[in-house]
Amino acid sequence: MKPASFDYVVPRTVAEAVEALGDTGREAQVLAGGQSLILEMHLQRIRPGAVVDINRVPELDGMRVEGDELRVGALVRHAAFEPATAVPGPLGALLSRAVVNIAHPPIRSRGTMAGSFGWAHPASEWCAIGVALDATVEVTGPAGARDLPARDYFLGPHRTARRPQELITAVRLPLLGADTGVGFIEHRRTHFTFAQVAVAAALTVHDGVIVDARIGLVNAADRPVRAHAAERSLLGAETGRLPAGPRLPDGHPFALAGRIAAREDAAPVAQPYADVEYKRQAVAVLVGRTLLEAAADSHARLTAREGHHR
Ligand SMILES: Cc1cc2nc3c(=O)[nH]c(=O)nc-3n(C[C@H](O)[C@H](O)[C@H](O)COP(=O)(O)OP(=O)(O)OC[C@H]3O[C@@H](n4cnc5c(N)ncnc54)[C@H](O)[C@@H]3O)c2cc1C
Known part of the structure; x- marks a missing residue:
């Protein structure tokens, strides 16, 4: 099919873009990467x-570190996060592990992180990372600029707290401390399809004890989910000696957190090839394995730092 006819507006400034969006008679859409629109x-x-x-x-355009946050402008493409060194520290590692799961290279070279927040697909990797890390969505509209915390931003599939006349100017992500380990694991049916379920995790471990845990669930509800109940179950737990393979003993804190995430945090929506029970099972397994990956990453970072100080 061909698109229905529309007016095409090319602003040169944020003010012009907001003015065009505010022209409510025309129900405007923003064209960023265009990969969904x-x-x-x-x-x-x-x-x-x-x-x-x-x-x-x-x-x-452009991304930069401002204080303890990374500010990602609305024109920064997915592909910008592919090199692990594009963003400093564990946040850069998390973003570069996640981004290769988004579609395929041509889509990643056009699609934008802010566009993913605009589109608000429940299977968006960026949106789940955003809620897990407490990101902020910066918007500007006819009434001026405001910050929307990611935790209050997503209202359902393609529904957000952004008003139609507001432009997302940037997404701000908090940087992660050098002592935080990260993991990202995605399960999908074929190479370039959206995730059936994916999990992002960030773990801070001091002397073998978990002091902070962040878990984001992709496509485990009608919107991105932060797995608060699973996170709480981990605080104060000892990581102990990490199992060598991906299988976790039943009583391991990561296996327990996986079962809690599946039962209490996820609210799966059935899809072709993935009914609700299948998705809960996938959440349980992937949360455990992603936490294991994050704990191993945290351990590797600690070892590297100790080696550096010797
Ligand atoms: C085959 C295929 C596979 C894909 N797989 C994945 C995947 O696995 N994971 C994933 O996350 N995505 C996937 N996508 C979507 C892709 O990541 C898009 O790039 C992304 O969803 C939207 O970004 P965009 O910049 O292309 O936005 P656009 O397509 O330009 O816009 C999308 C929507 O967001 C709004 N919007 C965009 N930018 C702004 C802004 N600055 N302010 C306000 N509103 C804005 C637009 O109005 C529109 O409604 C896939 C797409 C395709 C075609």
Whole structure:
């Protein structure tokens, strides 16, 4: 199919973009990478009166560290996070492990992180990382700029707290301390499809005891989920000697956290090839394994630091 006809607007500044979006008579959509929008327009599931192409607004490009946060401008493409060194510390490692799961290279070279927050698909890797880490979505609208905490931002599939006239200007992610280990594991049916379930984890371990845990669940509900109950079960737990393989003994704190995440945090929605029980089982297994990966990463970072100080 071909898209229904629409006006095409090319602003040069954030102010012009906001003005175009505020022209409510036309039900405008933002064009960032176009990797979701264009497909939806071709299928005529979205028929905007106007498309506001933000690709020529230089102030929306670039990412930089500001204080203890990484500020990712609305034009930063998924591919920018592929090198583990693009972003400092464990946050960079988490983002680079997650990004290779998003579609395939041509999509990653156009699609943007902010566009993923705009689209708010329950299977978005970035959105689950955003809720797990307490990210902030920066928006500007006719009434000015405001910050939306990721924990209050997602309201359901493709539904967010952003008003239609507001432009996402950036996403801010807190940097992770040098003593934090990270993991990301995704399960999907074929190479380039969305996740059936995926898990992001960040663990801070002091003297073998977990002092902070962050767990984000991808496609385990109608929106990204932070697994609070599973996280609570880990605080104060000892990591002990880490099992060598991916299988965890039943009584291991990571296996327990997986079962809690599946039972209390996830609220799966059935999909073709993945019913609710299947998804709960996948959450239980993947949470355990991702925590194991994060604990191993934390251990490796500690060992590297000790070696450095010797
Ligand atoms: C085959 C295929 C596989 C894919 N697999 C995955 C996957 O595994 N994981 C994943 O996360 N994504 C996947 N995607 C989607 C892809 O990551 C998109 O790039 C992303 O969802 C949207 O980013 P975009 O920059 O392309 O946004 P666009 O397509 O340009 O816009 C998407 C929506 O977000 C809104 N929007 C975009 N930017 C802004 C902004 N700055 N302010 C306000 N609203 C905005 C638009 O109005 C529109 O409604 C896949 C896409 C395809 C086609």
